[in-house]
Amino acid sequence: MSGSEAGRRPCHGFLLSADRVIIGHRGKVLEEAAVLVVGEKLAWVGHTAALPEAYRSVRQVPLPGCTLLPGLIEGHAHLCLDGGTAPFDRFGTAGPEEVVGCAAEALRRMARAGVTTVRDMGAPAFLAEAFQHGTVLGEHPGPRVLHAGVPVTSPGGHCAVMGGEAADAGRALALIDANRRSGADWTKLMVTGGFLSSAASSPYRTQFPQHLLDSAVRTSHARAMKVAAHAHGVEGVRAAVAAGVDTVEHCTWMDEGGFRVDAALISEMSDRGTVVSVTVNSRARAATGRLPWHERRSQLAQLHTSGVPLIAGTDCGIGNTPHDDLPASLDAYIDFGMSPIEVIEAATGTNARLLGLAPQTGTLTPGGCADILAVHGDPLESLAHLTDVACVLVRGRPVVEPSPQPSSATALSWEYLCQ
Ligand SMILES: [Zn+2]
Structure with a gap:
């Protein structure tokens, strides 16, 4: 299945974890954190180690060296x-x-x-x-x-x-x-x-x-x-x-x-x-x-x-x-x-x-849309990292599929995520 074909259907229940998650509001940044995507929405955001028991069985996509931020x-x-x-x-x-x-x-x-x-x-x-x-x-x-x-x-x-x-x-x-x-x-x-x-x-x-x-x-x-x-x-x-x-x-x-x-x-x-x-x-x-x-x-x-x-x-x-x-x-x-x-x-x-869109989008908050950008590196150290895209989700749907390494030839398949 190609990326565009996979992108036509929503993905349910997977966890993206990274070195840090920038919430998008009031300077809040979580180190070693993750977001749980269910359908179009964010179901949970927090420190990876604190993932509730009920979510432990979902597909996990670690993005080492990456930062998650709102789209x-x-x-x-x-x-x-x-x-x-x-x-x-x-x-x-x-x-x-x-x-x-x-x-x-x-x-x-x-x-x-x-x-x-x-x-x-x-x-x-x-x-x-x-x-x-x-x-x-x-x-x-x-x-x-x-x-x-x-x-x-x-x-x-x-x-x-x-x-x-x-x-x-x-x-x-x-x-x-x-x-x-x-x-x-x-x-x-x-x-x-x-x-x-x-x-x-x-x-x-x-x-x-x-x-x-x-x-x-x-x-x-x-x-x-x-x-x-x-x-x-x-x-x-x-x-x-x-x-x-x-x-x-x-x-x-x-x-x-x-x-x-x-x-x-x-x-x-x-x-x-x-x-x-x-x-x-x-x-x-x-x-x-x-x-x-x-x-x-x-x-x-x-x-x-x-x-x-x-x-x-x-x-x-x-x-x-x-x-x-x-x-x-x-x-x-x-x-x-x-x-x-x-x-x-x-x-x-x-x-x-x-623009009148909060809290629907703009922050990584449970209940909000799963509009997510993952970049390689830490954009808080250098905003240049914002152009080094690792993954993009639009309302839970993939546009750029997760790739754990900048040079990774084989991005994780969305089909795999959606199983
Ligand atoms: Zn103009």
Whole structure:
């Protein structure tokens, strides 16, 4: 039986044990510990030596030298873009089948890297419907998808190519309702322009009047949808916060003259609980162009020390940002003041809480989903170990089968586990 065939059915009752288990919450780490997977759920988590008598007969899979942690959560992705050198060009000429195929490949890559949940931040309507009907990957196991459907933008504005132009509040509300019908959990408002937009749309300027933003947020919340605001310039960040959005994406404080970080606004965001989605990819540290790392790390340090909650994510799908970039991106978070355990929790338990998914996923807790990443080595010593995948389970289903050694040619068969 091939891995993909085995992955179509759930596995019942086996114990993964490792050198340590990172719970994903409040800095908790168990040495010499294990998790018991039954169906889609975690049935037990604890020190291996304390395994209750009732579970001693289950199949045991020791992963010596490994660390178990919750599956990672990518907080900002575009599954319709291919992450290559010219993703918007390709999107502009692709038909629906090709775009859905791009999303399927993105989800497969993410799952293999240990990403078990993704928040998509902008897609065309047909892809939102494919998310809703679960037809992107079909029967194959893959990350759970939260999504915003079609982003709401101004005529000719940022990401207008996805089909969400709104010239007035009535059109914006109609788009929000259509997204809701496609199962969107979020509304994405392009509050400012972006760097991939037409010249008519500036990243430094607000694209919508305040009353439109206010009513879009009110309407979304009334429909149990959270609101993510794409905003670069300070004026757009201020408008988004005033409208009561849940998350500000990017929040780069850019204007024509450079950067204008607003300490009073940061303090207001902290008081209101407005979340910032950092969109840092694995190349961010080397950036010297319009958003140099020394500037970005200082902005993020200020947000972090001011108590603004941060969502971990990469904006994968955009140019030169592959969909499995999240694990390699996380080491950069050390530069803005997080410890390794805080970084891991940012991409697991904290992301789950900020995205409204706790306690379903994001931590290794009995009763929660068996979304599990096992890596070789100790990521608390070096976050680089996060890219050395030993095993991935998505809701108890295997994506990467357990391999006890980094170079092991014969991974343990899932069929064996499921006997
Ligand atoms: Zn984005």
